[in-house]
Amino acid sequence: MNPLLIALAVIVVLVVLFLANAIRIVREYQRLVVFRLGRLLGTKGPGLVLLIPFIDKAILVDLRERYLEIPHQTAITEDNAPISIDFIVFTKVIDPQASVVAVGNFEGAAQNVAATTLRSVVGDMSLDDVLAKRENMNEILRTKLDEVTERWGVKVTNVEIREIIPPPAVQEAMTRQMSAERTRRAVVTEAEGSKSASITVAEGSKQAAVLNAEGAKQSAILNAEGDRQSAILRAEGFALALAKIYETASTVDQKTMNLQYLEALKSIGGSASSKIVVPMELSGLVGAFTAVTAAADADGKAKDVP
Numbered sequence: 001m002n003p004l005l006i007a008l009a010v011i012v013v014l015v016v017l018f019l020a021n022a023i024r025i026v027r028e029y030q031r032l033v034v035f036r037l038g039r040l041l042g043t044k045g046p047g048l049v050l051l052i053p054f055i056d057k058a059i060l061v062d063l064r065e066r067y068l069e070i071p072h073q074t075a076i077t078e079d080n081a082p083i084s085i086d087f088i089v090f091t092k093v094i095d096p097q098a099s100v101v102a103v104g105n106f107e108g109a110a111q112n113v114a115a116t117t118l119r120s121v122v123g124d125m126s127l128d129d130v131l132a133k134r135e136n137m138n139e140i141l142r143t144k145l146d147e148v149t150e151r152w153g154v155k156v157t158n159v160e161i162r163e164i165i166p167p168p169a170v171q172e173a174m175t176r177q178m179s180a181e182r183t184r185r186a187v188v189t190e191a192e193g194s195k196s197a198s199i200t201v202a203e204g205s206k207q208a209a210v211l212n213a214e215g216a217k218q219s220a221i222l223n224a225e226g227d228r229q230s231a232i233l234r235a236e237g238f239a240l241a242l243a244k245i246y247e248t249a250s251t252v253d254q255k256t257m258n259l260q261y262l263e264a265l266k267s268i269g270g271s272a273s274s275k276i277v278v279p280m281e282l283s284g285l286v287g288a289f290t291a292v293t294a295a296a297d298a299d300g301k302a303k304d305v306p
């Protein structure tokens with residue numbers, strides 16, 4: 001082979017390696033911590049960064065929020081109950097230089113600090129508080145972990161407890177308590193249903209009684225109104241009859257009245273009553289009867305004369 005071509009190929013390879021180590025493109029969520037001959041030079045990025053090959057060494061740091069899973073840790077509560085807890089720690093690098101220089105293995109250090117911090121927090125709380133005050137535990141853990149990781153240039157943004165496993169005896173007691181609570185709720189719900197049904201029935205009976213009373217009231221009013229109208233009509237008919245009798249009687253002469261009087265006495269005398277009616281004006285009645293008889297005889301004689 002031609003030695004010139006071999007030398008040219010070697011030069012091209014060296015140039016490519018030089019450019020690959022000299023030119024770095026840093027994204028917006030990344031930073032480069034640059035060391036020159038082992039000495040901290042500073043933080044560079046984002047964008048195009050030029051380095052001196054074989055002299056500058058760059059460590060890429062991700063600034064995005066990350067999470068760290070803490071496996072189940074056994075802790076003893078204040079009332080000596082062993083429980084197992086696992087949780088997640090959310091972290092974010094705020095100082096790239098400190099995150100590289102101040103700690104060698106952040107994840108391992110964070111797991112150990114989280115485990116010891118968890119035991120410290122749980123040891124100051126009772127079992128009931130651990131089971132009931134999860135949000136409070138999250139905030140206490142976040143605050144204590146952030147105090148430690150702050151010197152590493154990392155901020156703990158959030159802590160979330162995923163699972164708390166109490167002792168078997170406590171789990172059994174909780175199960176019984178849950179069953180008793182559900183039974184109590186069922187009884188309360190049934191009682192509330194019976195109460196609502198009784199109230200509904202009572203309301204229906206009340207409304208029915210009110211409607212019946214209203215109906216009876218309206219019926220009584222209508223009956224009374226009918227009786228009143230009937231009485232008025234009877235009174236008006238009686239008044240008209242009296243007026244008609246009075247009008248007719250005013251045109252009748254004394255003889256007709258006497259005859260009517262005698263007919264009335266005759267009707268009274270022919271009844272089955274044991275009482276005897278004696279007219280008070282007997283002489284007047286006899287005189288009237290005589291006059292009527294005389295008048296009748298006179299009429300008969302007048303008819304006999306040719």
